[in-house]
Amino acid sequence: MKISLQNVGKRFNREWIFRHCSYEFLPGKNYAVTGPNGSGKSTLLQVIAGATLHNEGTIEYNSSQRTITTEQHYTNISIAAPYLELIEEMTANEMLEFHAAFKPLIQSLSITEMLQTVGLGNAVNKQIRYFSSGMKQRLKLAQAFFSNTPVLLLDEPTTNLDADGIALYQSLISNYTQNKLVIVSSNVKQEYDFCEEVIGIGKFKTMAKI
Numbered sequence: 377m378k379i380s381l382q383n384v385g386k387r388f389n390r391e392w393i394f395r396h397c398s399y400e401f402l403p404g405k406n407y408a409v410t411g412p413n414g415s416g417k418s419t420l421l422q423v424i425a426g427a428t429l430h431n432e433g434t435i436e437y438n439s440s441q442r443t444i445t446t447e448q449h450y451t452n453i454s455i456a457a458p459y460l461e462l463i464e465e466m467t468a469n470e471m472l473e474f475h476a477a478f479k480p481l482i483q484s485l486s487i488t489e490m491l492q493t494v495g496l497g498n499a500v501n502k503q504i505r506y507f508s509s510g511m512k513q514r515l516k517l518a519q520a521f522f523s524n525t526p527v528l529l530l531d532e533p534t535t536n537l538d539a540d541g542i543a544l545y546q547s548l549i550s551n552y553t554q555n556k557l558v559i560v561s562s563n564v565k566q567e568y569d570f571c572e573e574v575i576g577i578g579k580f581k582t583m584a585k586i
Contacts, residue, residue, distance in 0.1 A: 377437060377527050378402055383397070384398070418532070422531075427455075451525070464503065468491055494517060533560065
């Protein structure tokens with residue numbers, strides 16, 4: 377799927393977070409959005425995902441020369457981000473089953489195998505409320521990487537992960553992103569060093585002052 381931004385801007389109250397953002401994200405390519413903390417890179421990713429509405433400009437989602445409507449595009453996008461909440465009363469297995477009811481998972485692995493792949497094999501039937509922050513992040517990565525979508529958005533994907541978790545993330549990138557459009561929001565090199573294009577959010581911060 378191709379995502380095209382034309383003069384997109386986002387503001388909170390009277391402050392523009394970014395403005396005049398025009399960019400074309402192409403299928404099968406990997407992009408990084410970089411910038412210091414608080415610069416707006418996560419907000420841009422939320423706007424691309426449709427989780428936050430932009431205040432000006434247009435965003436188009438196109439698949440095989442067909443424009444995807446705003447109501448449909450969420451089924452084509454998966455996202456992992458620190459601010460996304462998990463349903464803590466559910467077990468890890470129940471959470472992925474619930475997720476699959478809205479967004480199909482890949483068919484090459486069972487849910488049990490998915491959880492084993494992200495190091496949660498011993499916590500399949502454990503309520504998420506008892507997970508550590510690192511375990512919760514692994515589950516968020518499982519939801520995102522194993523969703524059968526053409527677009528994968530990753531916001532600070534190694535948050536709360538130790539060295540083994542970071543190695544897991546890099547393995548997921550290598551094995552489960554073929555032919556996907558991947559956009560990573562980060563200021564940590566090891567999270568996006570596989571990306572072909574790096575976009576500095578500061579460029580659109582400067583334009584926001586115009």
